[in-house]
Amino acid sequence: MRKERSGRRLPAASRGGYCCAIPRPRAPDGAPPPHPEESVPRPAPQPRRSSLLPFYVILGVVALGGAFVLFRQQGGGGKAANTLTPVTLTPAQLQSVPGISKGRADAPVQILEFADFQCPGCRQFALFSEPLVQEWIDNGTVRFTWYEFPLTQIHKNAVLTARGGRCANEQNKFWEYHEATFAHQAEWSEADDAAKMLGEYAAGAGLDRAAFDACLLSDKYQKEVSDSYQLGVNLGVEGTPTLIVNNKRVERTPSTRADWQALIEAETRSAPVTAPSLDGASGPVPVAPAPAADSAAP
Amino acid sequence: MSVSDAAGLAETLEDRPPATRMAIAVLALVGLLVASYLSMYKLGMLGVIQCQIGSCETVQASAYSYFLGLPVAYYGVGAYAAILAVALAGVQPRFARERWVALALFGLSLVGVLFSAYLTYLEAAVIHAWCQWCVISAVLITLIFLLSLPGLRQAR
Numbered sequence: 463m464r465k466e467r468s469g470r471r472l473p474a475a476s477r478g479g480y481c482c483a484i485p486r487p488r489a490p491d492g493a494p495p496p497h498p499e500e501s502v503p504r505p506a507p508q509p510r511r512s513s514l515l516p517f518y519v520i521l522g523v524v525a526l527g528g529a530f531v532l533f534r535q536q537g538g539g540g541k542a543a544n545t546l547t548p549v550t551l552t553p554a555q556l557q558s559v560p561g562i563s564k565g566r567a568d569a570p571v572q573i574l575e576f577a578d579f580q581c582p583g584c585r586q587f588a589l590f591s592e593p594l595v596q597e598w599i600d601n602g603t604v605r606f607t608w609y610e611f612p613l614t615q616i617h618k619n620a621v622l623t624a625r626g627g628r629c630a631n632e633q634n635k636f637w638e639y640h641e642a643t644f645a646h647q648a649e650w651s652e653a654d655d656a657a658k659m660l661g662e663y664a665a666g667a668g669l670d671r672a673a674f675d676a677c678l679l680s681d682k683y684q685k686e687v688s689d690s691y692q693l694g695v696n697l698g699v700e701g702t703p704t705l706i707v708n709n710k711r712v713e714r715t716p717s718t719r720a721d722w723q724a725l726i727e728a729e730t731r732s733a734p735v736t737a738p739s740l741d742g743a744s745g746p747v748p749v750a751p752a753p754a755a756d757s758a759a760p
Numbered sequence: 761m762s763v764s765d766a767a768g769l770a771e772t773l774e775d776r777p778p779a780t781r782m783a784i785a786v787l788a789l790v791g792l793l794v795a796s797y798l799s800m801y802k803l804g805m806l807g808v809i810q811c812q813i814g815s816c817e818t819v820q821a822s823a824y825s826y827f828l829g830l831p832v833a834y835y836g837v838g839a840y841a842a843i844l845a846v847a848l849a850g851v852q853p854r855f856a857r858e859r860w861v862a863l864a865l866f867g868l869s870l871v872g873v874l875f876s877a878y879l880t881y882l883e884a885a886v887i888h889a890w891c892q893w894c895v896i897s898a899v900l901i902t903l904i905f906l907l908s909l910p911g912l913r914q915a916r
């Protein structure tokens with residue numbers, strides 16, 4: 463093969479074949495291309511298509527395999543296409559570990575979120591997807607409850623920020639804290655002085671900073687956050703954010719208004735009007751703050 | 761692979777379908793999948809990131825996972841998709857000898873190598889954490905760059 467190189471740069475001969483395929487007459491060139499290697503016996507040229515076929519097969523296998531893996535990863539945990547998985551969830555379990563809720567206590571669609579302030583997916587969900595459900599919260603269809611699921615092995619400030627949420631809830635400003643903390647996630651995630659930064663965000667969100675700092679710089683709510691994590695483990699939560707809608711784990715977290723609508727309509731159709739109130743006894747803010755802490759709110 | 765090895769490879773491959781291009785296409789496809797995975801994570805479509813080695817979350821959650829306001833993984837998707845497209849064109853007999861194919865593969869992968877080197881420097885010196893997917897991507901783009909060299913010589 464090597465000796466035949468001399469012909470390779472002749473455009474008429476090389477175009478349309480890798481090199482030394484039978485030269486085809488080309489109208490614009492007029493004169494037939496020279497054949498310097500004509501006398502050299504050479505193997506018959508291979509059909510072009512077959513030489514590329516193995517390549518396309520390999521490429522296709524890699525593409526399909528990769529797409530399959532990515533598809534399985536989507537939604538976390540590599541679950542099958544089934545979107546809802548029943549979980550064992552008793553009102554007693556929820557009463558034992560109150561989350562932080564918004565919406566009517568007796569709303570027919572009870573949505574629980576297990577999340578970690580330091581998880582990027584939770585940030586995405588909190589800032590772009592969860593606001594879309596607000597209209598159903600406002601009209602009494604949905605009650606949305608936050609449960610901490612701090613991934614302590616990988617997130618150094620996960621527990622701190624989770625406790626901060628409980629501290630903000632003392633001032634009835636959990637959702638303001640929630641938004642500010644997620645919005646600044648990139649700043650505090652790996653910071654060593656995250657507590658100070660959280661105080662600043664809290665003050666910016668209208669919280670009483672002194673009360674917030676006093677709560678944060680203690681071990682207050684350590685137990686509640688730990689219990690919330692354990693509840694998540696008991697319910698089969700493997701990653702964050704995980705949503706549980708009326709006792710069913712949502713495998714694909716909604717990201718558009720249409721997703722939410724489909725999810726909520728499926729529940730309002732199937733759920734009886736007299737849906738059990740999971741934590742109705744605890745009032746609008748299930749983590750009942752001490753009255754003294756309430757008075758500290760501005 | 762040294763430059764002389766690459767030159768030798770170029771001569772060996774000259775009269776055949778360009779195997780280096782095929783290799784580049786396969787590597788770029790793998791890179792595209794890796795970058796897509798990291799992008800899906802950034803989009804919040806994955807719960808947790810799979811990471812057997814290193815601490816992907818630390819790297820992915822750091823401020824350095826953004827470049828000019830976009831997650832670096834998005835640039836990876838764009839770059840690998842472009843390399844894949846050019847490499848696929850480059851294995852077609854019609855374009856195999858075209859100079860722009862070789863130059864485009866060289867140019868794209870050179871930018872990719874430099875960007876990867878910057879990201880790897882950040883992992884080593886600034887974030888002090890490694891992300892296995894980022895390291896895999898750095899290896900892939902380096903291989904693609906080396907494989908683009910023989911074609912460059914051939915196209916001259």
